Amino acid sequence: MINRHWLDFEKPVVDLEKKIEELKAYPTDEPDAHKSELVKLEKKANTVLKDLYSKLTPWQVTKVARHPARPYTLDYVRHIFDDFVELHGDRCFKDDKALVGGLATINGESVVVIGQQKGRKAKEMGYRNWGMPNPEGYRKAVRLMELAERFGKPVLTFIDTPGAYPGVGAEERGQSEAIAASLMRMSTLKVPLIATVIGEGGSGGALAIGVADRVLMMQFSTYSVISPEGCAAILWKDGTKADMAAKALRINAEELKRMGVIDKIVKEPVGGAHRAPQVAFKNLKAELVATLKKLKTLSTEELLDARYEKFRNIGAFVEGK
Amino acid sequence: MEWIKKNLLAGNIQKNAKKFPLGLWIKCESCNGIIYKKEAEKKLDVCPKCQYHFRISAHTRINILIDPGTFQEHDAGVEPLDPIEFKDLKKYRDRMKASQKSTGLKDGIVSGDGLINGKRVMIAVFEFSFMGGSMGSVIGEKITRIVEAALNHRCPVIIFSSSGGARMQEGILSLMQMAKTSSVIARLKEAGLPYISVLTDPTMGGVTASFAMLGDIIMAEPKALIGFAGQRVIKETIREKLPEGFQRAEYLLDHGMIDMIVERKSMKETLSKLITMLT
Numbered sequence: 001m002i003n004r005h006w007l008d009f010e011k012p013v014v015d016l017e018k019k020i021e022e023l024k025a026y027p028t029d030e031p032d033a034h035k036s037e038l039v040k041l042e043k044k045a046n047t048v049l050k051d052l053y054s055k056l057t058p059w060q061v062t063k064v065a066r067h068p069a070r071p072y073t074l075d076y077v078r079h080i081f082d083d084f085v086e087l088h089g090d091r092c093f094k095d096d097k098a099l100v101g102g103l104a105t106i107n108g109e110s111v112v113v114i115g116q117q118k119g120r121k122a123k124e125m126g127y128r129n130w131g132m133p134n135p136e137g138y139r140k141a142v143r144l145m146e147l148a149e150r151f152g153k154p155v156l157t158f159i160d161t162p163g164a165y166p167g168v169g170a171e172e173r174g175q176s177e178a179i180a181a182s183l184m185r186m187s188t189l190k191v192p193l194i195a196t197v198i199g200e201g202g203s204g205g206a207l208a209i210g211v212a213d214r215v216l217m218m219q220f221s222t223y224s225v226i227s228p229e230g231c232a233a234i235l236w237k238d239g240t241k242a243d244m245a246a247k248a249l250r251i252n253a254e255e256l257k258r259m260g261v262i263d264k265i266v267k268e269p270v271g272g273a274h275r276a277p278q279v280a281f282k283n284l285k286a287e288l289v290a291t292l293k294k295l296k297t298l299s300t301e302e303l304l305d306a307r308y309e310k311f312r313n314i315g316a317f318v319e320g321k
Numbered sequence: 322m323e324w325i326k327k328n329l330l331a332g333n334i335q336k337n338a339k340k341f342p343l344g345l346w347i348k349c350e351s352c353n354g355i356i357y358k359k360e361a362e363k364k365l366d367v368c369p370k371c372q373y374h375f376r377i378s379a380h381t382r383i384n385i386l387i388d389p390g391t392f393q394e395h396d397a398g399v400e401p402l403d404p405i406e407f408k409d410l411k412k413y414r415d416r417m418k419a420s421q422k423s424t425g426l427k428d429g430i431v432s433g434d435g436l437i438n439g440k441r442v443m444i445a446v447f448e449f450s451f452m453g454g455s456m457g458s459v460i461g462e463k464i465t466r467i468v469e470a471a472l473n474h475r476c477p478v479i480i481f482s483s484s485g486g487a488r489m490q491e492g493i494l495s496l497m498q499m500a501k502t503s504s505v506i507a508r509l510k511e512a513g514l515p516y517i518s519v520l521t522d523p524t525m526g527g528v529t530a531s532f533a534m535l536g537d538i539i540m541a542e543p544k545a546l547i548g549f550a551g552q553r554v555i556k557e558t559i560r561e562k563l564p565e566g567f568q569r570a571e572y573l574l575d576h577g578m579i580d581m582i583v584e585r586k587s588m589k590e591t592l593s594k595l596i597t598m599l600t
């Protein structure tokens with residue numbers, strides 16, 4: 001069984017999958033004794049799963065986006081790219097393990113990849129600081145972007161973070177400045193930039209690597225100005241109202257696409273990327289290759305003007321007198 | 322004085338407000354001193370006992386800084402919408418309307434051009450009392466426009482920030498204002514025009530993590546709270562006591578994050594001098 005971490009709303013599927021496992025393990029002399037029953041159950045499980053995932057609430061999507069078995073940046077990097085050489089450090093203070101990057105090749109072309117990285121097992125989670133970069137992470141990102149610019153390589157970023165780390169050291173070393181500098185640097189970087197939200201797009205810490213020519217989003221990812229829990233704690237004065245906050249904030253891919261904040265939703269397999277990661281890798285790779293091809297037809301000037309206009313035009317207001 | 326103290330201690334005051342209006346007297350939240358209101362006003366809303374700089378309205382700020390009669394407001398009519406029909410315990414529209422009524426502004430920023438000792442500048446000033454100076458689409462747009470105006474007229478930009486961060490009620494659109502404003506600042510830098518960012522109490526979150534920390538020169542008012550994450554969030558994350566003076570202007574200066582701390586009474590002269598030296 002690939003998926004040992006169940007989400008509460010998946011219970012109907014979990015029950016069916018348990019039945020299937022039991023049946024498979026049931027001792028019998030006849031090899032095909034339960035075959036028809038199994039086929040029926042598997043078909044049913046698939047239907048139930050499909051049904052569940054076709055009408056996820058924003059809070060349920062948040063849980064899928066945070067699923068511990070969901071593919072992380074390095075999973076995508078290893079499966080999408082033919083080659084990857086990780087590069088470390090910000091050349092100022094340290095190597096931030098919550099934000100990784102390096103050189104990679106895709107379809108014979110070399111690119112720079114950058115992304116927040118979460119850890120899966122208990123020990124690795126701490127090592128990756130739960131995917132929350134310190135200023136050094138963003139400074140490493142800028143260093144790698146500038147490397148890409150010098151050598152004319154496109155930059156592909158992968159967004160997956162609860163947010164930039166809220167710590168004393170992070171503040172002392174300029175978390176705000178590091179994020180701001182990255183936003184500003186991306187806006188004028190003279191190479192194509194593609195950002196993909198693969199899991200959690202948590203606030204400024206996510207956007208810091210998101211000022212791109214094209215912003216893609218995996219179907220069951222979220223992208224938000226604040227975490228649903230944080231928003232609930234402030235506005236509802238009750239952190240447990242996260243489900244209401246998730247809905248009110250409109251943080252899922254379809255809403256963001258409608259608002260013009262992202263350009264494309266990349267389909268995930270039924271039940272989320274963690275149930276069939278290879279499908280997710282394949283879908284994203286196809287989209288990245290196609291997007292890169294399109295961006296390469298633009299001149300640097302066209303690219304930068306379009307990038308500026310893209311973010312310049314985001315906002316909702318009326319022009320009174 | 323006794324009756325004033327008694328009245329104040331009786332809790333006849335809102336929590337967390339920095340300056341308590343109580344007739345002729347006010348209480349300074351920073352030193353707990355009780356001071357004569359007129360005296361504080363004469364000192365540009367600075368506590369005469371501890372030099373704490375009270376929060377002041379955007380127009381008061383502009384009056385202190387800009388040569389009399391030279392301020393021309395820009396984009397005063399730009400009004401917020403409710404793009405995601407946001408509602409928590411209150412509707413965003415209601416919060417917005419309440420702030421509009423109490424401040425007389427359409428949103429939490431006043432921008433325009435004017436002279437500082439005869440030199441033309443583009444200036445934008447946050448109004449903290451408008452929904453905590455939170456940055457939504459209108460603030461992002463007005464900052465972008467004032468910087469674009471500076472690009473057109475080739476003059477310096479001064480932005481006074483005072484904000485809790487991005488405005489949650491506009492969802493992702495607020496977050497994107499960070500990218501939008503940082504992008505236009507990049508153009509200002511390419512054009513070689515000075516940008517002075519002044520951080521006033523408090524400047525936090527998405528405002529700090531975008532244009533506010535991108536000034537060619539960054540200054541702060543004394544004791545201003547400046548940071549990315551809020552202190553409550555940091556305390557919950559690290560489960561430790563925060564260092565003395567953490568996230569205050571003096572602390573940031575010591576850690577190399579800002580150029581200088583400037584008292585309100587010398588702000589105009591300092592800005593004027595720096596602009597002259599840079600242009």
Ligand SMILES: [Zn+2]
Pocket residue numbers: 349350351352353354368369370371372373
């Ligand atoms: Zn005082």
